[in-house]
Amino acid sequence: MSYRSSEKTRRKKDSKRTAMMQAAVQVFAEKGYHAATVRDIVGAADVAIGTFYFYFPDKETLFVYLYEETADFLLQTIQQAVAGKQTLPQQVKAGVQAYINLAVYEPAVVNLLLVGGIGAVPSLAEKRLEFRRQLTRLWQRLLDAAVADDAIPAQDTRHSAEFIAGGCDEIILGLLEVPNPEPFVQNAADDLTTLVLRAVGMPD
Amino acid sequence: MSYRSSEKTRRKKDSKRTAMMQAAVQVFAEKGYHAATVRDIVGAADVAIGTFYFYFPDKETLFVYLYEETADFLLQTIQQAVAGKQTLPQQVKAGVQAYINLAVYEPAVVNLLLVGGIGAVPSLAEKRLEFRRQLTRLWQRLLDAAVADDAIPAQDTRHSAEFIAGGCDEIILGLLEVPNPEPFVQNAADDLTTLVLRAVGMPD
Amino acid sequence: MSYRSSEKTRRKKDSKRTAMMQAAVQVFAEKGYHAATVRDIVGAADVAIGTFYFYFPDKETLFVYLYEETADFLLQTIQQAVAGKQTLPQQVKAGVQAYINLAVYEPAVVNLLLVGGIGAVPSLAEKRLEFRRQLTRLWQRLLDAAVADDAIPAQDTRHSAEFIAGGCDEIILGLLEVPNPEPFVQNAADDLTTLVLRAVGMPD
Amino acid sequence: MSYRSSEKTRRKKDSKRTAMMQAAVQVFAEKGYHAATVRDIVGAADVAIGTFYFYFPDKETLFVYLYEETADFLLQTIQQAVAGKQTLPQQVKAGVQAYINLAVYEPAVVNLLLVGGIGAVPSLAEKRLEFRRQLTRLWQRLLDAAVADDAIPAQDTRHSAEFIAGGCDEIILGLLEVPNPEPFVQNAADDLTTLVLRAVGMPD
DNA sequence: CATGAATGAGGGTTCATTCAT
DNA sequence: AATGAATGAACCCTCATTCAT
Numbered sequence: 001m002s003y004r005s006s007e008k009t010r011r012k013k014d015s016k017r018t019a020m021m022q023a024a025v026q027v028f029a030e031k032g033y034h035a036a037t038v039r040d041i042v043g044a045a046d047v048a049i050g051t052f053y054f055y056f057p058d059k060e061t062l063f064v065y066l067y068e069e070t071a072d073f074l075l076q077t078i079q080q081a082v083a084g085k086q087t088l089p090q091q092v093k094a095g096v097q098a099y100i101n102l103a104v105y106e107p108a109v110v111n112l113l114l115v116g117g118i119g120a121v122p123s124l125a126e127k128r129l130e131f132r133r134q135l136t137r138l139w140q141r142l143l144d145a146a147v148a149d150d151a152i153p154a155q156d157t158r159h160s161a162e163f164i165a166g167g168c169d170e171i172i173l174g175l176l177e178v179p180n181p182e183p184f185v186q187n188a189a190d191d192l193t194t195l196v197l198r199a200v201g202m203p204d
Numbered sequence: 205m206s207y208r209s210s211e212k213t214r215r216k217k218d219s220k221r222t223a224m225m226q227a228a229v230q231v232f233a234e235k236g237y238h239a240a241t242v243r244d245i246v247g248a249a250d251v252a253i254g255t256f257y258f259y260f261p262d263k264e265t266l267f268v269y270l271y272e273e274t275a276d277f278l279l280q281t282i283q284q285a286v287a288g289k290q291t292l293p294q295q296v297k298a299g300v301q302a303y304i305n306l307a308v309y310e311p312a313v314v315n316l317l318l319v320g321g322i323g324a325v326p327s328l329a330e331k332r333l334e335f336r337r338q339l340t341r342l343w344q345r346l347l348d349a350a351v352a353d354d355a356i357p358a359q360d361t362r363h364s365a366e367f368i369a370g371g372c373d374e375i376i377l378g379l380l381e382v383p384n385p386e387p388f389v390q391n392a393a394d395d396l397t398t399l400v401l402r403a404v405g406m407p408d
Numbered sequence: 409m410s411y412r413s414s415e416k417t418r419r420k421k422d423s424k425r426t427a428m429m430q431a432a433v434q435v436f437a438e439k440g441y442h443a444a445t446v447r448d449i450v451g452a453a454d455v456a457i458g459t460f461y462f463y464f465p466d467k468e469t470l471f472v473y474l475y476e477e478t479a480d481f482l483l484q485t486i487q488q489a490v491a492g493k494q495t496l497p498q499q500v501k502a503g504v505q506a507y508i509n510l511a512v513y514e515p516a517v518v519n520l521l522l523v524g525g526i527g528a529v530p531s532l533a534e535k536r537l538e539f540r541r542q543l544t545r546l547w548q549r550l551l552d553a554a555v556a557d558d559a560i561p562a563q564d565t566r567h568s569a570e571f572i573a574g575g576c577d578e579i580i581l582g583l584l585e586v587p588n589p590e591p592f593v594q595n596a597a598d599d600l601t602t603l604v605l606r607a608v609g610m611p612d
Numbered sequence: 613m614s615y616r617s618s619e620k621t622r623r624k625k626d627s628k629r630t631a632m633m634q635a636a637v638q639v640f641a642e643k644g645y646h647a648a649t650v651r652d653i654v655g656a657a658d659v660a661i662g663t664f665y666f667y668f669p670d671k672e673t674l675f676v677y678l679y680e681e682t683a684d685f686l687l688q689t690i691q692q693a694v695a696g697k698q699t700l701p702q703q704v705k706a707g708v709q710a711y712i713n714l715a716v717y718e719p720a721v722v723n724l725l726l727v728g729g730i731g732a733v734p735s736l737a738e739k740r741l742e743f744r745r746q747l748t749r750l751w752q753r754l755l756d757a758a759v760a761d762d763a764i765p766a767q768d769t770r771h772s773a774e775f776i777a778g779g780c781d782e783i784i785l786g787l788l789e790v791p792n793p794e795p796f797v798q799n800a801a802d803d804l805t806t807l808v809l810r811a812v813g814m815p816d
Numbered sequence: 817c818a819t820g821a822a823t824g825a826g827g828g829t830t831c832a833t834t835c836a837t
Numbered sequence: 838a839a840t841g842a843a844t845g846a847a848c849c850c851t852c853a854t855t856c857a858t
Contacts, residue, residue, distance in 0.1 A: 016821080016822080034236070034237075034238030035238060037847085038849065038850085039848085047822075048822060048823045048824060049823085049849095050822065050850095050851085051821080051822055051823070052850095053850065053851075053852095054820090054823095055821095058850075121239075129381070132378075136374075136378075156395050158378075159375055159395040159396070162371070162374045162378050163396070163399045163403075164371065165374055166370040166371045166372070166373050166374025166375065166377075167368065167371035168367075169370050170367060170371075171370065173370075174336075174340075177333065187360070191359070191363040191364070195363070195364060195367045195403045196403075198403050199367075199371075200402070220838090220839085241831060241832080242831075251840090252840045252841055253832095254838095254840050256833095257834075258838070258839070263832065424842080424843080440646075442644070442645075442646030443646060445826085445827060446828065447826090447827080447828095455843075456843060456844045456845060457828095457829090457844085458830085458831080458846095459844070461829065461830075461831095462841095462842065462843070462844095463842095466829075467828070529647075537789070544782075564799070564803050566786075567783055567803040567804070568803075570782045571779035571780075571804070571807045572779065574779045574781050575774070575779035576775075576778070577778050578748075578775065578778025578781070579771055579775055581744075581778075582748075582770075582774050585741065596771065599767070599771040599772075600771070603812075606811050607775075607807045607810050607811035608810070628817090628818085649851085650852075651852075651853095659818080660818060661819080661854090662817095662818065662854095662855085663817080663819070665854065665855075666818070666819095672853095
């Protein structure tokens with residue numbers, strides 16, 4: 001996964017492993033868990049099928065692992081963007097910006113998390129649930145703090161956080177539908193920030 | 205699908221067809237496109253597997269058809285709820301209420317639309333896109349009218365509509381996760397209405 | 409299995425099922441459990457591979473079933489041959505004769521039981537053990553009765569029975585090695601009878 | 613194989629080769645030819661998989677070689693035990709004793725010869741045949757000499773020898789089924805000796 | 817000598833689809 | 838109309854074997 005490309009671990013031995021994981025993220029993101037075959041993945045990585053099973057125990061384990069890792073990465077990316085900011089407007093702006101940047105730069109990350117492999121893989125449904133829960137909680141923490149500071153009115157911050165999370169996803173998915181979204185990124189980020197802040201009752 | 209109970213396909217001769225379609229919605233919604241087998245569907249409908257292929261050309265066609273029909277039904281349900289209302293707050297309240305009611309009473313409808321077989325079924329990606337577009341447009345029309353009436357400030361109503369659509373979905377999915385969501389419905393509807401109205405800049 | 413050919417159940421519907429079971433006995437007997445592939449079996453039965461899984465849950469289940477059925481059949485065949493006889497010499501003669509006849513007429517039955525699928529299939533090792541135990545017990549019962557009648561001297565009848573069972577198998581396997589064993593059958597049966605009777609101390 | 617501990621293959625350089633052969637006997641004996649994987653063997657010998665193919669051309673060749681060597685060892689062990697004895701009773705007693713001792717001390721030797729990969733390995737069927745033939749011939753030679761000395765009555769010594777060989781195997785396998793067979797060894801040896809001598813018509 | 821990453825044929829099994837009854 | 842036995846392509850995965858280091 002190129003978003004991990006900053007890691008120093010670049011041992012030759014793992015080049016195939018890395019290639020397969022990158023390929024797997026793409027293939028899973030594009031087709032979803034079921035439609036993606038192991039042959040698709042090894043084909044994209046240009047290795048033999050046996051190589052897959054040398055590095056990974058099976059398709060499901062890899063998918064779950066990739067899903068978790070991708071989810072963590074996305075959550076941390078947003079979290080870090082938000083971390084240094086003091087006020088809710090700054091936090092929202094930074095978080096939204098980070099999310100959009102990630103989606104535009106690594107669309108597979110977002111697609112993997114949303115296209116999903118829901119159904120039939122029991123361990124997956126709960127992983128997805130867990131991811132949504134964590135994403136929601138991230139927003140919720142910010143809102144709770146803002147409520148405590150009287151920056152925004154009292155409200156059911158869980159609902160608000162869910163609303164924000166879902167709204168962001170939808171706008172971002174819309175953004176990814178156009179071939180070259182870069183020109184629209186800033187606009188989307190600004191609009192999204194405004195929408196979020198208004199939704200939670202932040203005075204202009 | 206109980207929401208189709210008044211259609212013409214109710215002729216006795218088509219009872220098996222209807223049974224299979226109802227079963228298919230449930231099975232697809234529960235397992236997703238790939239994990240749902242034709243045998244699951246005919247098993248749930250209590251007919252033979254050959255019967256499936258007498259009424260439907262194949263699994264994919266049925267799924268796409270069901271997806272379209274379900275999407276139309278959801279859109280019309282919301283549209284009708286909104287239709288008689290004059291002001292944006294009334295419209296939002298009615299639309300949100302209708303959406304939530306539908307989700308709680310017919311969770312399979314929502315699940316079918318969201319669980320998806322994206323990627324898996326090539327022709328489905330665009331169907332899904334089309335559904336989201338229509339759902340967004342539905343909100344967008346209301347917002348555009350409100351902007352024209354100076355009820356809410358000028359804004360990119362497409363972005364706003366996407367935000368609303370995504371936010372609604374997320375809250376509704378959260379609602380469906382609990383076993384007996386009925387007690388929480390009113391609360392969710394109220395919160396959702398508030399969030400939507402605030403997000404688009406409607407003064408309290 | 410042709411040794412069940414006397415059954416009246418000859419429904420057309422089960423012709424493929426029967427063909428596969430017959431083929432399976434042959435293939436398993438010839439190659440053993442592991443080397444026999446499902447494709448071998450369906451090839452021998454001239455049906456498609458999917459047909460196998462329409463009738464049987466999986467390869468292992470079929471093998472265990474066939475093994476049990478074959479073992480029961482062999483045990484009952486010997487048991488019945490022995491049943492009407494009063495004296496030990498008559499019983500031994502009849503039992504040995506029956507066993508040899510079966511082996512010559514249905515070599516696959518014997519081969520299936522002896523070539524086996526030992527190793528790796530846990531449920532199989534005990535099945536084989538159980539079969540040997542039952543075969544031994546069959547002889548042991550005869551010997552115990554003979555000891556009680558003072559027809560033969562007191563002895564560890566379990567050891568004697570094991571000795572007999574193993575000795576019979578070896579002679580029979582030797583018999584099956586020649587292409588046309590029929591001419592040697594009578595001789596083998598006589599020798600075997602003498603050996604068994606002598607071994608247990610039956611006076612000439 | 614501990615029974616090979618005094619051979620020339622003991623040179624330091626071949627320690628890995630030896631380790632693999634010892635491991636292979638155990639693994640093959642325990643799982644049978646097919647279920648035993650090359651990885652099982654190298655794992656048990658604690659060497660890399662490539663090392664296997666440096667010393668042995670392939671799995672099948674090793675198995676056949678091990679089978680032959682094991683068969684020879686067993687035959688020689690019995691042969692040597694019998695060699696110094698003059699009378700049939702002494703010979704039988706010594707041979708049976710040697711066989712049982714070997715089975716109890718080196719169960720893998722016996723299991724390897726009996727668990728088999730019959731059918732699975734084409735070249736093995738004849739190896740097994742050859743082993744049984746030699747084992748039978750060993751007994752047959754003793755019987756022929758005894759017949760010539762009028763120690764036992766004239767008989768088809770081939771049949772008698774087969775009977776003995778099979779009978780021994782069965783009792784020995786029965787012995788190996790119990791976890792700690794040592795206490796039963798003497799009893800089994802005595803019974804077996806008696807059974808063999810009686811079977812061939814040796815007067816008490 | 818020794819290693820273990822890499823290969824791919826092949827095995828068990830599933831499931832959409834067909835067709836004779 | 839309706840059935841369900843039959844089909845076979847395709848899936849996931851294993852494992853004997855090779856070869857660059």
